[in-house]
Amino acid sequence: MTVASGQPLLQVEDLVREYRLPQRGLFGPTPVFRAVNGVSFSVERGRSFGIVGESGCGKSTLARTVMGLEAPLSGRVLLEGQDIFGLAPGELRRLRRRFQMVFQDPYGSLDPRFTVERVVAEPLEVLLPGLSRRERLERVGETLESVGLKASDTGRYPHEFSGGQRQRIAIARALITEPDLIVADEPVSALDVSVQAQVLNLIMDLQERRGLTFLFISHDLSVVRHITDEVAVMYAGEIVETGPTREVFVNPQHDYTKSLIDAVPYPDPRRSRRLKPAGRTGGVG
Amino acid sequence: MALLSIENLCVETGDPEAAYRLLDGVNLSLSRGECLGLVGESGCGKSMTALAIMGLLPRGMRARGRILLDGEDLITAGEERLCALRGRKVAMVFQEPMTALNPVVPIGRQVAEGLRLHLGLTRHEAEQRAAHSLGRVGLSTDRFPLSLFPHQLSGGQRQRVVIAMALTCGPELLVADEPTTALDVTVQAQILDLIDEIVEEYGMGLILITHDLGIVAQSTDSMAVMYAGRVVEEGPTAEVFAQMAHPYTRGLFAAMPSHATGSGAATGSRTETPRQRLVTIPGRVADASFRPEGCPFVSRCGFATDHCSSEKPLMRALAQGHGAACLNLSPEGDVR
Numbered sequence: 001m002t003v004a005s006g007q008p009l010l011q012v013e014d015l016v017r018e019y020r021l022p023q024r025g026l027f028g029p030t031p032v033f034r035a036v037n038g039v040s041f042s043v044e045r046g047r048s049f050g051i052v053g054e055s056g057c058g059k060s061t062l063a064r065t066v067m068g069l070e071a072p073l074s075g076r077v078l079l080e081g082q083d084i085f086g087l088a089p090g091e092l093r094r095l096r097r098r099f100q101m102v103f104q105d106p107y108g109s110l111d112p113r114f115t116v117e118r119v120v121a122e123p124l125e126v127l128l129p130g131l132s133r134r135e136r137l138e139r140v141g142e143t144l145e146s147v148g149l150k151a152s153d154t155g156r157y158p159h160e161f162s163g164g165q166r167q168r169i170a171i172a173r174a175l176i177t178e179p180d181l182i183v184a185d186e187p188v189s190a191l192d193v194s195v196q197a198q199v200l201n202l203i204m205d206l207q208e209r210r211g212l213t214f215l216f217i218s219h220d221l222s223v224v225r226h227i228t229d230e231v232a233v234m235y236a237g238e239i240v241e242t243g244p245t246r247e248v249f250v251n252p253q254h255d256y257t258k259s260l261i262d263a264v265p266y267p268d269p270r271r272s273r274r275l276k277p278a279g280r281t282g283g284v285g
Numbered sequence: 286m287a288l289l290s291i292e293n294l295c296v297e298t299g300d301p302e303a304a305y306r307l308l309d310g311v312n313l314s315l316s317r318g319e320c321l322g323l324v325g326e327s328g329c330g331k332s333m334t335a336l337a338i339m340g341l342l343p344r345g346m347r348a349r350g351r352i353l354l355d356g357e358d359l360i361t362a363g364e365e366r367l368c369a370l371r372g373r374k375v376a377m378v379f380q381e382p383m384t385a386l387n388p389v390v391p392i393g394r395q396v397a398e399g400l401r402l403h404l405g406l407t408r409h410e411a412e413q414r415a416a417h418s419l420g421r422v423g424l425s426t427d428r429f430p431l432s433l434f435p436h437q438l439s440g441g442q443r444q445r446v447v448i449a450m451a452l453t454c455g456p457e458l459l460v461a462d463e464p465t466t467a468l469d470v471t472v473q474a475q476i477l478d479l480i481d482e483i484v485e486e487y488g489m490g491l492i493l494i495t496h497d498l499g500i501v502a503q504s505t506d507s508m509a510v511m512y513a514g515r516v517v518e519e520g521p522t523a524e525v526f527a528q529m530a531h532p533y534t535r536g537l538f539a540a541m542p543s544h545a546t547g548s549g550a551a552t553g554s555r556t557e558t559p560r561q562r563l564v565t566i567p568g569r570v571a572d573a574s575f576r577p578e579g580c581p582f583v584s585r586c587g588f589a590t591d592h593c594s595s596e597k598p599l600m601r602a603l604a605q606g607h608g609a610a611c612l613n614l615s616p617e618g619d620v621r
Contacts, residue, residue: 208560227560
């Protein structure tokens with residue numbers, strides 16, 4: 001374990017987030033849906049923490065709450081010991097350069113009318129308004145190069161890039177404020193396998209080079225298995241199992257984790273379901 | 286005779302002079318009771334092949350070659366004939382069950398529609414048969430009445446309705462285009478099991494389109510790997526996985542996280558050793574309008590030589606129905 005300051009970079013304590021559902025009658029009570037129900041975990045600096053689960057299990061709500069984009073009903077999110085919901089709005093804004101988010105859809109998360117320079121520099125305008133135009137351009141160029149794009153790409157528009165390159169732009173936008181924590185919500189789900197591998201390698205490189213901490217949210221068990229140190233399995237708003245990634249995948253304890261791992265199709269024809277009934281290839285027609 | 290035989294299928298779009306090819310000389314064959322997997326990344330032409338089989342190519346696209354279903358050519362068949370075949374002899378399951386279903390029509394009527402159209406059953410008879418089909422896919426009428434609307438069902442249940450629609454008239458060929466991509470992994474396993482059972486029970490031929498090599502390995506007898514509108518490797522699934530003759534097939538397989546990790550992650554301490562990098566395929570798929578003259582994979586291939594960019598590789602037989610389209614293959618199927 002990397003024991004840096006003794007204090008985990010991110011601590012989530014007993015987080016609860018509810019959504020109101022449409023009222024059934026005029027005077028009836030408003031039904032609520034508890035999307036995140038008492039979730040606690042902590043992530044050490046420089047580590048990569050995965051959250052897996054199926055759609056509707058609350059993992060994206062959790063990500064948005066950790067980012068301070070949604071307010072919890074109860075519970076705390078501590079970044080280096082500071083409760084982000086206990087801060088004044090101005091302080092929270094200043095703290096934001098320390099944690100950034102990468103979204104799933106590289107088509108929807110970049111404004112098509114902005115140049116790459118403007119997309120990537122946007123967080124700087126809010127967080128470091130004092131920078132001159134030239135400093136800003138320099139910094140954008142450096143950041144683009146660090147994610148494997150060219151500094152000369154600054155004048156181009158998002159539609160000129162492929163899906164994988166767009167996700168690199170989104171990562172560059174998250175990196176430009178030199179954050180400690182990156183929350184990535186399904187960052188490679190929209191990408192093809194060969195491009196997905198490129199982006200995952202980039203994430204691993206950045207993590208090692210810059211000592212970044214990742215909260216990595218995904219429904220894809222093999223991706224999480226490859227890229228995280230620790231993992232939490234979510235089901236119906238709760239963490240049902242958590243631990244070092246390898247342990248959880250090799251020796252799952254909870255029945256839900258087991259069924260999730262068993263359901264992943266394994267790329268080996270010897271495990272084919274087509275082989276199970278003997279003599280099936282004889283054909284019926 | 287093969288149930289389906291596709292010979293030199295080309296699909297073009299654009300001006301006749303400056304046309305670009307979305308599919309370029311695709312050959313496939315499928316017998317009854319067999320499951321053929323089509324794999325590849327987005328834009329490789331796998332869905333285009335499915336649409337060509339169904340006679341549902343978007344406007345402005347021209348198909349050439351032959352698509353023989355039981356000896357009948359579907360490319361030259363008129364729209365009227367295709368309407369009689371679609372749903373009756375060939376049926377399709379789409380990726381997104383919510384868009385494949387009509388949101389304002391009850392599920393019973395949607396499943397019964399084909400029966401009334403193709404078999405001329407009365408409403409009552411058709412609904413009885415529809416109830417039977419829905420029961421077969423696990424939606425028995427006591428819990429799922431025919432009067433339900435699609436929005437009242439979950440994603441997996443909707444996909445079951447789509448499968449029930451596809452099988453009501455007892456088609457001989459089922460084309461499933463990414464049938465589980467929109468579903469969660471546990472539901473995906475149930476739906477794949479269901480498709481498998483039904484194909485076997487009815488003795489249909491199945492074309493299963495997917496980008497997931499895990500699904501291909503588990504659910505198909507034979508497979509074809511597509512890249513940039515061409516089939517680059519094909520053969521019995523076990524054979525293709527054992528050999529991986531084409532560099533693209535290898536690259537695709539190596540880029541998958543689950544496999545690249547393998548047992549490697551189990552060795553050494555998790556914390557301090559750098560994590561294993563995935564093997565990537567450099568670059569990206571060339572746009573359909575700028576496809577190279579020779580091998581479509583040339584710019585991304587680690588084995589490419591000079592003649593790869595000028596000569597188009599043809600499918601070469603390796604063993605037992607296994608072939609790959611690569612100029613650098615030795616007769617044993619190794620890339621030289």
